[in-house]
């Protein structure tokens with residue numbers, strides 16, 4: 001379909017909105033000048049009719065033709081919202097759908113809810129979500145519930161708090177839905193020793209900045225990729241360096257993603273435990289072996305369960321497990337079996353993702369028709385998961401959305417009481433600074449007293465990271481410049 005725009009700059013938001021309704025269609029965005037418009041299309045024009053700003057919206061889709069003209073606000077942000085509401089309502093009436101998140105397309109709805117609650121009140125914030133963004137009552141309650149749970153954790157963060165993220169961008173194989181720049185171990189084996197050497201250098205340099213600024217390390221997260229793709233010795237060297245360089249006395253949480261069960265060994269788990277790691281993530285995604293094979297994960301459901309039991313034996317009492325609803329060929333029944341079996345294991349956190357068709361993933365490039373053709377089934381999976389987890393005593397504690405999610409749903413982290421993952425909350429809600437080391441790491445600097453956020457991007461691929469390492473180190477000095485404005 002084509003999105004024609006005239007005299008306005010709202011194409012980014014409008015394109016995102018159209019994508020909610022036309023998931024599998026290419027949306028072409030064009031500045032309209034004159035001539036015949038190619039159906040199906042949405043046309044959005046803003047004009048000043050001497051006394052007022054006016055929007056003219058035209059939709060010609062599947063034989064339905066609708067035109068709406070309305071007076072809109074002078075303020076551009078408000079104009080954009082008002083136009084989105086009109087387009088949303090037109091698309092709802094044509095497609096007979098009413099997406100739960102209304103016109104909200106951002107990835108952090110809970111952050112927005114919290115901001116509104118702080119500025120007004122819980123009731124006014126709820127009303128705002130309902131009337132100004134057309135969000136469903138169910139999602140409004142979900143956002144409020146999560147915001148309230150997070151508030152208890154957020155209050156522990158102070159102006160000098162920060163979290164440390166370490167990126168290990170290697171995996172045993174590449175999952176078909178992955179768009180991350182992770183390199184398969186086979187191809188990258190020879191890079192790893194050199195990568196680690198430089199990573200240790202970056203950790204050292206980051207710690208000198210932290211000491212100069214007198215910042216407090218609250219949480220550490222080693223992610224990727226699959227950090228447990230490294231050997232026991234390599235993992236040890238990274239964690240020992242963190243423990244040596246940073247003041248770990250106040251660090252309240254140390255997570256290592258042990259994502260792929262086939263990379264987990266008892267030796268590695270014992271090392272993690274001995275070095276102070278107190279949370280790990282073992283990610284089955286599904287316990288259906290056929291689906292695992294199709295998505296390119298070379299492990300079985302049994303290996304997941306064995307890895308989980310091994311982690312318990314090694315003393316891990318805080319384990320997360322990630323699941324994905326909507327994987328290719330996954331049926332409703334096999335998904336609910338996965339949920340039930342994972343509940344039987346009783347991990348402290350269960351994160352339920354909805355499949356997102358990322359542009360550069362193999363799944364998206366090789367054809368995804370089967371996944372996008374059954375949004376109702378996927379919605380049912382997600383509802384089952386939420387219902388079952390609540391019955392088992394889990395509570396939702398963080399939520400984010402991604403573009404191109406099937407069924408326009410969300411990812412939700414569920415937790416047993418008292419096991420909320422602090423890092424996820426600090427990072428997703430942008431509560432404090434995240435200092436990142438390693439390829440594809442993004443340092444996010446947060447003004448401790450306001451909303452300003454600045455980002456420093458490390459190079460994405462390990463070979464770029466290694467080849468241009470001096471630039472990475474130079475860029476780190478921006479942390480000092482940033483904090484100079486707020487802390488000294």
Ligand code: SF4
Nearest residue numbers: 171174175178182225
């Ligand atoms: S384990 Fe994660 S990072 Fe690695 S290939 Fe799969 S989805 Fe990508």
